Amino acid sequence: MRQRSGLAGRAATQAPWRWCWLVLLTLSAGTAAQPSRDGAASRPVRSDTQWLQAIQAAAQRVNFTGTVVYQQGGSMRSSRIVHLWDGRSSHERLQMLDGKAREFIRKDVEVQCLFPEARRVLVERGLPGESFPSIGGGAPREILENYSLKLGSIERVAGVDCQVLLLEPRDALRYGHRLCVEPASSLLLRAETLDLRQEPIDQMAFTDVRINDRIDRALLRPSWSTEGWRVERSDHRPADLARLGWSISPPAGFRVLRQVERRGAEAARAVYQSVLSDGLATLSVFIDFNDSAQTGGADLAHQHGALSGYSRRVGSALVTVVGEVPPATAKAVAHGVTVTSSPAALPAAGPASAPLR
């Protein structure tokens, strides 16, 4: 049933398959693309950059269906995923299998989040490669400046042989990652985040997967008709924190990706968010003028799986760092946030009566 190489069956009729051919031909540099049963004999020869590019491309352009299990700290969730590349766009439907009923319908970068009990659709715009099985859209060169890539053994995930890739951090500011990639399609089948002692603290993996099967478009439609549901859009817009007198010092290897202003329905004042990335790991710095006194003066530290947070008061704002980084990194970033005494840093109460939602 499972077709792993792209060399058989219905390939000729589907655009994605042609694309797979290209990837295989260019990236495998002449090695046999057909995976053999013993696995090790058929490792594609790829440079580090090519491996990362292949994983990123596969998440967008390979057809697959499967069940994904996500484990963070002690909690576990599973979901059903269907992904179709139609030759131009990437389509995905993600159904949560436990907890409240939720579905996420994605076309390229636009994601509709469906909340059936509230009859509500939240529309967000992300970036390509937003979620598993992607590793994000960071430039391979940037990733490799902060992590070294090593090939590991061949393992099996969801009944499929896959190549282990280790992304080892070059310093203690970030976590390492252990990936397992199906060699023929380059689809990521498992990703683990490793703490500084190399112990897994987070993982996401397929428990069953079918790669390169034909995808019935009906599988991409949501379970519910959303007619009459309230549609909301995400409420952020660009902001310039430096102009407001705020300074954030990115840790080595990180850079500021974007800065936005958010204004929730209940919040009287805007919350500013600055997003930092090292190509793979990301963290957000929130500067919140609402209820900044609630920490009682103490710094707050929190951790759940690979997610770390650190809050402290700076001026009249609560500064909170959230990201998939070691706790010490979150703390260092939080302590690197400074504000000048510029009056612009203390925005007046916003038009609370006109929330942007």
Added chain:
Amino acid sequence: MSAAGAPAAPTPDDRGERWSCLMDGEADADQIKACLDDWRASEGARAEWGLWHAAGDALRSSEVASWHAEGFTARLSLALAAEPAIVAPRRRGLRVVRRVVLPGAAVAAAAAMLTVAVLPVLRGADDGVQMVQSKKLSPAPMVATDATLVRVERLPQMDQYIAAHREMAGSLGLPRTSPYLRTTTALPER
């Protein structure tokens, strides 16, 4: 150890030995009873009991140790006492208990998504393990002055922060997928 039939006030050494047996599952019925009596009667015994567990947890993991909070059992007892004995607890009452119970529950079941440990900025200690372990070696200060090693609390807007982080940054992280988090945290349900 001879079965201590007489409930004479045990010395700290007796106590330690008894508790060690109890925690290792080697105490006999008399020893267990002596421990329980001691625990019930003596404030100092209860504090020491907490310390023993804090130390043990610190050796196991910083995350577990970070759940230890001053007066946790006292507050739990109060909350339980205040709780009406009904089968289906009221929502409001439940929240009170949950906040107090959360530390233990989260350690055991890790069901809570994200809770916040408030670390008093103690001598620049980065790591709960070091912090608590050092207390283990010199237990007295922890019980007395520094017993508020860690306060457990939840930052109310943390869920929104996390959701916002997923939305804006998930694109470049490893598989983080906002969707997964939203099942438990998420958006205000309106």
